[in-house]
Amino acid sequence: ETGVTQTPRHLVMGMTNKKSLKCEQHLGHNAMYWYKQSAKKPLELMFVYSLEERVENNSVPSRFSPECPNSSHLFLHLHTLQPEDSALYLCASSQDLWDRGRYHEKLFFGSGTQLSVL
């Protein structure tokens, strides 16, 4: 148990569906992340929320829409996805610390949502 909980664990959806992934962290962290993990590819950072403000969007398609209502909860809203979006979506959290610049402490990951788009 890492203190980061993701639901659902598995999701199958059609290309016209709308669904949402949920993440909750119980660690008191102030930064949360969405990562995409495709087979044989590196973990790809999608979104970062630090202090409830989105600070980065790595050119992710608009069919992915994040929402962070507070420092403990993070959502990823999915709309009109493509089959190539099938992957493991991982949520993570960290404690955002400043020290002569900006950096993040180590990440704590959830178990992920295995998404299949048909």
Next chain:
Amino acid sequence: GQNIDQPTEMTATEGAIVQINCTYQTSGFNGLFWYQQHAGEAPTFLSYNVLDGLEEKGRFSSFLSRSKGYSYLLLKELQMKDSASYLCAVRGWNQGGKLIFGQGTELSVKP
């Protein structure tokens, strides 16, 4: 930009020692992490290096050479449960402190 390379797959024998290498290129270095990920599970933190040298933690050790852009993870007295994917990740200043991951090394431990 940043580039991280590590072998895709490795196989080792139970009780043996294995070294997983990671090379990186980054225009601003602020730490290297190793994570372990079992199939279907969350990646979990193994080690962190920001200065040159060896960090030891039980059966696992991690080494860093910043001048060479090189790290390795050393696993001793291998156990079957060590079969997993090992992810190398680098934090660079030019990425705002965000971690960039390699593709991972799938380690299979055989009896």
